[in-house]
Amino acid sequence: MPRNVLRVTATAALAAALLTTSACSDDGDGDGNQPKADGTKGARPLKWGECPAPTPLEGGGQAPPKDWQCATLDVPLDYAKPEGETIPIALIRAKARDKDKRIGSLVFNFGGPGGSGITTLPGAAKEYEALRARYDLVSFDPRGVGRSVPVRCEDDKQLDAYYAQDSSPDTPQEEKAYVDNIRTYQQACRKNSAKVLPYVGTSNTARDMDRIRQALGDDKLHYFGISYGTELGGVYAHLFPKNVGRAVFDAVVDPTKTSEEGALGQAKGFQLALGNFAQDCVDRGDECRLPGSTAKEIEEGVIKLQKELAAKPIAGIGDRQLTESAATNGIAQALYSPELWPLLEQGLDEADGGQGQLLLALSDTLNGRDQQGHYSNIGAANTAINCADSKDRYSLEQTKAKLPAFRSASPVFGDFLGWAMMACTDWPVAGAWETPDVSAPGAAPILVIGNTGDPATPYEGARKMVERLGPGVGVELTYKGEGHGAYNSGDMCVQDAVNAYLLEGKTPAAGAVCTAGAAPTGTPAETPAGAPV
Numbered sequence: 001m002p003r004n005v006l007r008v009t010a011t012a013a014l015a016a017a018l019l020t021t022s023a024c025s026d027d028g029d030g031d032g033n034q035p036k037a038d039g040t041k042g043a044r045p046l047k048w049g050e051c052p053a054p055t056p057l058e059g060g061g062q063a064p065p066k067d068w069q070c071a072t073l074d075v076p077l078d079y080a081k082p083e084g085e086t087i088p089i090a091l092i093r094a095k096a097r098d099k100d101k102r103i104g105s106l107v108f109n110f111g112g113p114g115g116s117g118i119t120t121l122p123g124a125a126k127e128y129e130a131l132r133a134r135y136d137l138v139s140f141d142p143r144g145v146g147r148s149v150p151v152r153c154e155d156d157k158q159l160d161a162y163y164a165q166d167s168s169p170d171t172p173q174e175e176k177a178y179v180d181n182i183r184t185y186q187q188a189c190r191k192n193s194a195k196v197l198p199y200v201g202t203s204n205t206a207r208d209m210d211r212i213r214q215a216l217g218d219d220k221l222h223y224f225g226i227s228y229g230t231e232l233g234g235v236y237a238h239l240f241p242k243n244v245g246r247a248v249f250d251a252v253v254d255p256t257k258t259s260e261e262g263a264l265g266q267a268k269g270f271q272l273a274l275g276n277f278a279q280d281c282v283d284r285g286d287e288c289r290l291p292g293s294t295a296k297e298i299e300e301g302v303i304k305l306q307k308e309l310a311a312k313p314i315a316g317i318g319d320r321q322l323t324e325s326a327a328t329n330g331i332a333q334a335l336y337s338p339e340l341w342p343l344l345e346q347g348l349d350e351a352d353g354g355q356g357q358l359l360l361a362l363s364d365t366l367n368g369r370d371q372q373g374h375y376s377n378i379g380a381a382n383t384a385i386n387c388a389d390s391k392d393r394y395s396l397e398q399t400k401a402k403l404p405a406f407r408s409a410s411p412v413f414g415d416f417l418g419w420a421m422m423a424c425t426d427w428p429v430a431g432a433w434e435t436p437d438v439s440a441p442g443a444a445p446i447l448v449i450g451n452t453g454d455p456a457t458p459y460e461g462a463r464k465m466v467e468r469l470g471p472g473v474g475v476e477l478t479y480k481g482e483g484h485g486a487y488n489s490g491d492m493c494v495q496d497a498v499n500a501y502l503l504e505g506k507t508p509a510a511g512a513v514c515t516a517g518a519a520p521t522g523t524p525a526e527t528p529a530g531a532p533v
Contacts, residue, residue, distance in 0.1 A: 043214035046071040051092060054119045056374040058146035064122035068094050073215050075143075075208050077199055087196070089208055090147035092118045093138040094125060104245070105216045106135035106502065107209065109142070111227030111251070113202070114381030116146035127488050128224075130499050135222065142232075143208060144193075144200035145381045151196060153189040153380040156373055160320065163367050166310070167325040168415035178419065179396060183426055189380060190428045197429045200381070201388035202436065206236040210243060220245030220444070222502070226485055227251040227457055233446070234438030234465060237473070241443035246502050250449045251485040254461030255438045255468050259392040259424075260402065263417045264409055265458045271410035273335040273455035274299060276482055280338075281345060289349040302331065302412055305351055314356045317364075322356025328416055330362035335455045337483040387424035391431035394421045438468045447501050447508075448474045449494065453482035475507045480515040 051070035053063040071093075074086040096102040106128075110120045117139030128137055141148040154162060162185055169175040189197065209232075213221040222245040225233035230249035237244050257265060278295035281288040292298040306324050313321035322330075334344035340362075347358035368376035394402075399422050406418035424431070440446075446469060450462025459478075466474030479486035479494050486494045493514035500506045 043073065043075075043211040045217065046073060046091065046215045048093070051118075054116065055147060056370070057150045057152075057377045058116040058141065059119045059368060059376040059378075060370050060372075060374065061119065061123075064092070068092060068122055070118070073208075073212060075211050077196070079204060079207050087143060087149045088147075089140055089143060089212070090118055091138060091140045091212065092121060093136050094122075094132060095136050096132060096134055098133050101134050102136070103134045103503075104136070104218045104220070104222055105138045105213075106131055106222045106224055107212060107216075108137070108139040108224045109226065109229030109232050110139070111229050112145070112378060112382055113142070113228045113232075113385035114145055114378040115228075116141050116376065116378070118146060124488070130495070131224075131502055134503055136216075138212075138216065140208075140212060142200075142205045142381075142385075144196060144377075144384055146377065149196050150377045151189065151200065151380040151384040152192040152377060153185055153383075156375055158188070159367075159369070159375050159379070160373070163326065163329075163363070163369075164320070164323055165325065166323070167328075168310075168419055170310075175396065179422070182422055185383075186426055186428070189384065193380070193384070194428070197384055197388065199388075200384050201432050202232055202235050202385065203239070203432065205232060205385075206239050209236050210240050213243065218245070219243075221247070223247040224502075225249050226487075228253060230448075230457075230465065231255065231436055231438075234440070234469065235436050237440035237443045237446065237469065238437050241440040244440065244443040244446065246444065246505065247446045248449070248487075248498055248502065249446060249462075249465060250487050250498075251454055251457045252448055252450055252462040252465045253457055254464045255436050256464045257461075258434055259386070259390045260394075260421060263421060264406060265461075266456060267406050267410035267414045267417045269455040269458040270332055270335055270413045273453060273482070274302070274331070274412055276453060277335065277338075277341050277344060280341065289345055291352075299412065301352075302348065305348065306412070309351075309356075314351065314354050316356045316360040320360065322351060322360045325416070326363040327351060327356065327359045328413065329366050330359035332413065332455075333362040333366040335483075339483075383423055383427075387427040387431060388429055389432055389436070390424060391434050392421070393425050393427070393431075395425065396422070438465065439470050440473050441470050443469070443473050445475050445501075445507055446473055447477060447498065449477045449479060449486045449498070451479045451481055451483070451486045451489075453480075454484055456484045475510055476512075477508055478511070478513045480513065486514070 048069035048071045051064050051068050054061050071091045072088045073091060075089055076082045077085045077087045108117060108121055110117060118141050121137060121139035143149060144151045162181060165181050166174050169178045221243055223233055231253040233247060233249055234255055275295050278298035281290055281298060282295055290298050292301055309324040309327050313323045316322040330347060334340040351359050368378040403418045406414035448462050448466050450459045452459045462476055466476045477497055481489050481491060483489055487498055491514055497508045
């Protein structure tokens, strides 16, 4: 089911590809057991060179253009032992175009957790061309991800079976099978990645980012965090408030919510997005391919399709069928961006006619499966990082007791997100926190953007992030739009506000609103006190 990751892959390319398819230990992050910022000094300068093509664990694909460079930075496996064993963190960059006006490096994290920055940034670079004028664009594979000591669990064949399982069991037999599948998956993670599992939590990645800052030669970390990247950025700001440069948080994870509350919020968010999709279809009249004269009737059609697939899956891709779980995943994937809504409409229409190729292809994209049947490690890394962070562990009985609230929040997605709370139940590593501490007194202003139609990171999280960062730090900008994130929506109002801060150090007025390409309602502020220039 959904992860907090921004789908920045070029939508046109994604659409074309889909259509052609038709012993427990603590995290080591320190919840008070370790000095917060120890072990982060002494990073060596990076040796940049030509970039290889992304590995299958990073999502595969072609090597980036020749003007991109790659490097590796060694960091402590365990920051409690900074002189001990090290692990490599893989980085990528494109140098600023205007060397005379260069500000420094702008480090990106695109979310997940588990997304590969090395794969994502080159593919999304056109979206950030204005920022490349004065920044080196930099990203990295966080520890446990892609090329940076990746967490490995099951192989491709096993993952096909894992993702085909019934993720919303209805009978005791189905419940047992579900729990057994999760346990088998977790045992594979422990067998194949036991060494790194205790150390992949967000606090350690934040410490890695300060090492990256030093290795880049920057006095401050200029940062663009998206989705889960906002949580990572908040933790960094808490650990290193004096090192925060110009920072933007887009598609904001609510730092006040437990894993259960966050999942419940996602259930509501995806249900809201589905309703918006359905209303858009209705508003187009006869052009809409889905049966129903109201949004509610279209949503009821989706629920009917889910029930039919639960009883009898339909033809998918090759010998793989479209199951209820895969269809729900595919629907969620398409709700990340309004640009994918036409594919969702087509996929639902085709599935109603017994052809599940398109929805299965969308589900594959969410799960990190390519057309050759190879999986990236986004799923394994996502589980490992979430379970290293969160203390929450839910038994079968506790999970079942919470399902009514999830079903009430979302008749389409509630069951799946409710059952997914068991992902960490028997995880071999204890979690670090109930909620992350993102308080950052003394940090430079951080621009925090919330999207009112965001399915994966509901809008309310932006205000909570601003409150928790503390007075004088978070500056909130609201985008009244659809999809996950705001800057990559193409809205010029949002992009102008972000660019003005990152390039000129000017924040919008607190509480500014962007709607349908209009200018912010607030007057741009002067460079605020404490902002890096």
